Amino acid sequence: MTGVVSTALSSLSLAANRIATAANVIGTLVVLGLVAVVNFDVVARGAFNMPFRGAIEVVQFSMVLIVFFQLPDVVRSNRLTRSDGFLILLGLTRPRLAGVIRRLIDLLSCVIMVLITVALWPEFVEMWHTNDYFGIPGVFTAPWWPIKLTIVCSAALCAVLFAIKSLGIEPDASAISNKSAKGRQE
Amino acid sequence: MSPVEIGTVSVLAIVALIYLGVYIPIALTVVSFVSIWLMRDNFDLAMNLLKIAVGDSVMEYTFATVPLFTFMGLIVSKAGLGNDIYEVMSSGFRRVKGGIGMATVGANAVFAAVTGSSIASASVFAKVSVPQMLHYGYNPRFAVGVVAGSSVLGMIIPPSAMLIIYSFVAEQSVGEMFLAGVVPGLMLAVAYVASIWTMGKFWPSFVGGRPADGYEWLSWSEIASKTLPTLSLIFIVLGGIYTGWMTPVEAGAAGSLAGLLIAMLRGRMSLKGFWEALIETGHISAAILFLITAASIYSRMLGLAGLPNELSDMLVGNDYGFVTIMVVYILLMLVLGTLLDTASIILIVVPLFLPLIEPMGLSLVWFGIITVVGAEIGLLTPPLGISCFVIKATLNDSRISLKDVFMGALPFAAVMLIVLILLIRFPALSLAILN
Amino acid sequence: QETIRAVVIDGYPARALWVKEFSEFFIPEVDKRLAETGNYKMDWQESYGGAIVKPKGVLEGIQLGLGDIGIVTTIFHSSKLPSQALAAVTPFVAPDARVVAKAVDEIAQEFPAMQNEFDKQNQVYLATGVVLDSYQVFSSQPIASPKDLDGTKVAGAGMNLRYLEGLNNAAGVRGGLTDFYNMVQTGLVGSAMLWPEAAATFKIAEVAPYMLKVDFGAVNSKTVTVNKDYWNKLPDEVKTVLREVAVEYRDHIAEISMDRAREALLKYMDAGGSIVEVDDLARAEWAEAMPDIAAEWAAGLDSKGQDGSGMLKAYLAKLEAGGYSGVRDWSAGLSN
Ligand code: NA
Ligand code: NA
Numbered sequence: 001m002t003g004v005v006s007t008a009l010s011s012l013s014l015a016a017n018r019i020a021t022a023a024n025v026i027g028t029l030v031v032l033g034l035v036a037v038v039n040f041d042v043v044a045r046g047a048f049n050m051p052f053r054g055a056i057e058v059v060q061f062s063m064v065l066i067v068f069f070q071l072p073d074v075v076r077s078n079r080l081t082r083s084d085g086f087l088i089l090l091g092l093t094r095p096r097l098a099g100v101i102r103r104l105i106d107l108l109s110c111v112i113m114v115l116i117t118v119a120l121w122p123e124f125v126e127m128w129h130t131n132d133y134f135g136i137p138g139v140f141t142a143p144w145w146p147i148k149l150t151i152v153c154s155a156a157l158c159a160v161l162f163a164i165k166s167l168g169i170e171p172d173a174s175a176i177s178n179k180s181a182k183g184r185q186e
Numbered sequence: 187m188s189p190v191e192i193g194t195v196s197v198l199a200i201v202a203l204i205y206l207g208v209y210i211p212i213a214l215t216v217v218s219f220v221s222i223w224l225m226r227d228n229f230d231l232a233m234n235l236l237k238i239a240v241g242d243s244v245m246e247y248t249f250a251t252v253p254l255f256t257f258m259g260l261i262v263s264k265a266g267l268g269n270d271i272y273e274v275m276s277s278g279f280r281r282v283k284g285g286i287g288m289a290t291v292g293a294n295a296v297f298a299a300v301t302g303s304s305i306a307s308a309s310v311f312a313k314v315s316v317p318q319m320l321h322y323g324y325n326p327r328f329a330v331g332v333v334a335g336s337s338v339l340g341m342i343i344p345p346s347a348m349l350i351i352y353s354f355v356a357e358q359s360v361g362e363m364f365l366a367g368v369v370p371g372l373m374l375a376v377a378y379v380a381s382i383w384t385m386g387k388f389w390p391s392f393v394g395g396r397p398a399d400g401y402e403w404l405s406w407s408e409i410a411s412k413t414l415p416t417l418s419l420i421f422i423v424l425g426g427i428y429t430g431w432m433t434p435v436e437a438g439a440a441g442s443l444a445g446l447l448i449a450m451l452r453g454r455m456s457l458k459g460f461w462e463a464l465i466e467t468g469h470i471s472a473a474i475l476f477l478i479t480a481a482s483i484y485s486r487m488l489g490l491a492g493l494p495n496e497l498s499d500m501l502v503g504n505d506y507g508f509v510t511i512m513v514v515y516i517l518l519m520l521v522l523g524t525l526l527d528t529a530s531i532i533l534i535v536v537p538l539f540l541p542l543i544e545p546m547g548l549s550l551v552w553f554g555i556i557t558v559v560g561a562e563i564g565l566l567t568p569p570l571g572i573s574c575f576v577i578k579a580t581l582n583d584s585r586i587s588l589k590d591v592f593m594g595a596l597p598f599a600a601v602m603l604i605v606l607i608l609l610i611r612f613p614a615l616s617l618a619i620l621n
Numbered sequence: 622q623e624t625i626r627a628v629v630i631d632g633y634p635a636r637a638l639w640v641k642e643f644s645e646f647f648i649p650e651v652d653k654r655l656a657e658t659g660n661y662k663m664d665w666q667e668s669y670g671g672a673i674v675k676p677k678g679v680l681e682g683i684q685l686g687l688g689d690i691g692i693v694t695t696i697f698h699s700s701k702l703p704s705q706a707l708a709a710v711t712p713f714v715a716p717d718a719r720v721v722a723k724a725v726d727e728i729a730q731e732f733p734a735m736q737n738e739f740d741k742q743n744q745v746y747l748a749t750g751v752v753l754d755s756y757q758v759f760s761s762q763p764i765a766s767p768k769d770l771d772g773t774k775v776a777g778a779g780m781n782l783r784y785l786e787g788l789n790n791a792a793g794v795r796g797g798l799t800d801f802y803n804m805v806q807t808g809l810v811g812s813a814m815l816w817p818e819a820a821a822t823f824k825i826a827e828v829a830p831y832m833l834k835v836d837f838g839a840v841n842s843k844t845v846t847v848n849k850d851y852w853n854k855l856p857d858e859v860k861t862v863l864r865e866v867a868v869e870y871r872d873h874i875a876e877i878s879m880d881r882a883r884e885a886l887l888k889y890m891d892a893g894g895s896i897v898e899v900d901d902l903a904r905a906e907w908a909e910a911m912p913d914i915a916a917e918w919a920a921g922l923d924s925k926g927q928d929g930s931g932m933l934k935a936y937l938a939k940l941e942a943g944g945y946s947g948v949r950d951w952s953a954g955l956s957n
Contacts, residue, residue, distance in 0.1 A: 133700045138917070
């Protein structure tokens with residue numbers, strides 16, 4: 001790999017990692033918002049006879065935000081559910097083979113994320129144009145497109161992060177924190 | 187290929203990929219995607235399956251219970267409620283042989299009612315009670331075994347992420363599943379205490395230990411200040427759900443808020459700890475819900491292949507007995523339990539067996555309890571036993587190997603199996619509380 | 622003889638009324654008619670109860686070809702299928718599933734809007750299903766008239782929450798059918814809106830023994846549709862049979878729903894429930910105090926170039942011909 005390409009990839013890697021971390025912060029705030037909204041509804045309904053009529057839609061909406069804003073950071077910090085006992089054992093005797101398998105797995109994961117992105121993109125475009133909503137007209141409605149957009153962006157970012165892992169590119173600035181995350185996991 | 191062949195091959199492929207180390211949701215998605223593509227010779231249909239499953243499976247109102255109860259569990263762990271309950275329990279059990287072990291089980295049972303995961307229980311009590319037991323000369327294997335064994339209470343006594351997952355797969359009410367888990371959870375706790383007493387009597391070398399001397403009786407006011415916060419949380423959450431005042435989602439939110447207030451009032455919550463709990467909540471929720479999404483792709487693939495229809499026909503044609511099906515079911519869960527985590531086991535086996543169970547007129551709530559208890563045995567068995575891993579990682583003590591944790595947990599896994607058989611034999615144990 | 626494979630989907634379980642009748646009426650009836658000529662034979666795969674899609678996912682499932690034939694629950698899709706709300710926006714007219722089902726179905730044939738909406742979702746409309754006779758109000762406290770609901774909390778779902786806007790300070794609390802029993806029992810709400818059959822199924826009489834017979838009316842909520850690509854490949858003979866049987870299925874489930882409703886009311890009274898009749902004057906007062914949801918609905922369709930106003934008038938005329946005229950003229954507020 002030439003120096004220029006390697007620097008470019010490394011910056012891309014750094015950018016992807018930073019975006020994942022930032023999305024994680026937003027998703028985290030949504031968790032707090034969820035606690036607040038549901039409690040607000042309980043109190044408003046119980047004490048003031050004024051239930052928040054959009055509570056269900058807002059909860060559904062925030063579930064999408066929580067899951068898909070956090071997913072890239074889950075991927076980044078190696079916390080996606082897996083059972084890597086075999087890889088660890090193999091790594092003791094055949095470290096190179098184990099490394100190759102890990103990269104192939106990340107490649108496979110990247111392919112799946114690309115497929116999800118490709119599958120959901122037309123959905124987003126359609127919702128954007130038709131302005132489709134969910135909920136009950138006159139009671140509470142919310143548009144679909146932000147949901148589809150969140151999923152598309154999240155899957156795309158996960159695809160990039162898996163590609164980075166598969167290629168074995170370390171993001172230059174956050175390389176250290178990333179390693180410590182890996183160490184904790186294994 | 188017939189639907190049953192597709193089902194069998196896909197399960198084998200998924201298990202092989204997972205064993206190889208492929209991320210579990212990715213393994214489920216890949217196999218489902220390829221199965222549809224090959225089965226119908228239609229790439230677009232496979233893409234459409236992804237589209238519909240990823241697009242709408244997270245949009246479920248009850249899923250909000252996952253982040254809410256996770257957050258509540260993390261907050262109360264950080265606030266030290268687990269330690270408090272443990273201190274009260276150990277002051278009660280201190281004179282008995284194996285007393286600290288019993289105290290650990292009791293504290294776990296209470297703590298389980300305010301946390302939704304076994305991981306939280308395992309890490310809290312590995313830190314709190316293992317050092318105590320080692321200090322009083324308990325057998326290290328027994329010490330870690332007790333913590334591992336009783337950590338599963340976290341997922342059986344409500345609230346529980348696993349009961350939530352099951353209720354989603356089997357389309358049962360989360361509230362009913364929670365209530366059905368109360369008696370089996372308490373029963374398991376009692377069975378653990380009884381078996382510790384029995385082991386102390388007939389196999390004292392496995393337990394080890396000497397009566398604790400350093401303890402003083404806690405005063406009533408100390409007991410009150412250490413138990414009331416937890417009890418009030420249990421009152422809010424389970425009381426709210428049981429009386430119907432709140433949906434499980436609302437109970438989770440109210441419990442989170444109350445837990446937060448308690449932690450702040452007791453000055454045990456730093457801004458940093460609070461933020462960490464939020465981040466952790468997001469990570470856990472995203473990982474679990476992405477797994478559920480992937481599993482829904484898999485179960486829809488089985489549906490498209492026509493497997494549920496084929497299984498029902500087989501059942502009608504062959505007239506398998508209840509006992510046969512249950513034996514096969516438990517064996518399958520135990521085998522999968524060696525490799526897979528609880529959520530994956532539930533998500534893989536439940537769609538396979540629902541079409542067999544439902545026509546037999548059996549309660550799906552009861553079946554859920556059986557499933558969760560059966561799948562949780564896998565938390566304690568090698569080579570992959572999450573609770574054991576967590577304990578090993580939390581202790582970080584070179585004197586205790588992973589093998590010790592598994593060996594110590596084995597008797598408790600056996601007790602679980604016995605309790606599971608009782609639960610299968612007497613469905614009223616799970617269902618009586620609902621009527 | 623040619624064999625044609627058909628995957629039938631619904632997210633509701635096989636025991637649900639309309640799903641059960643699809644298995645036990647629709648499918649055998651189609652098989653029987655095809656057997657008369659013997660040219661074609663259907664190979665049915667019935668996948669219900671979340672095997673392939675959830676209740677909200679049927680529309681998309683048929684659109685994407687995960688199922689060939691499906692029963693779409695239209696109330697979930699106000700945005701994609703706005704014209705399907707026709708019966709929901711015209712309360713206090715016809716508490717008769719048979720009349721409403723026939724009228725909505727005829728509107729679907731006479732006006733292009735409903736079929737176009739399904740066509741956009743890549744599916745072909747076959748028939749409308751109505752599975753309930755009328756929403757009523759079930760209360761835990763004795764109530765004599767709708768006035769007694771003023772200032773209370775009432776549980777409901779979907780469009781009927783808007784009916785409460787015709788009462789003074791009544792708060793609508795959203796919930797699912799399965800939650801209503803608990804919500805009333807704990808006093809979270811004073812009453813709940815549901816139909817008699819559901820009230821019997823969930824033993825509402827135990828907690829809400831006072832039924833206010835407001836007769837909001839029957840509402841269409843189920844539509845049988847077929848994936849368009851699949852439909853285009855079907856032989857004409859099969860298409861004809863499917864269309865004919867769909868109409869019979871429509872009348873068949875409406876008939877059963879009415880029988881069930883009658884039995885359910887008897888059951889309700891056996892279980893200690895009492896039914897309070899509401900006179901037309903009180904119903905009219907409530908209806909008049911409601912916002913003009915029918916005109917809102919028609920205007921929404923008109924603005925999209927669909928003849929919402931025409932559909933509304935034609936629909937009300939059909940109900941009138943069927944013997945039902947409402948306490949409020951929902952076409953009075955139309956701008957054209
Ligand atoms: Na729990
Ligand atoms: Na295991």
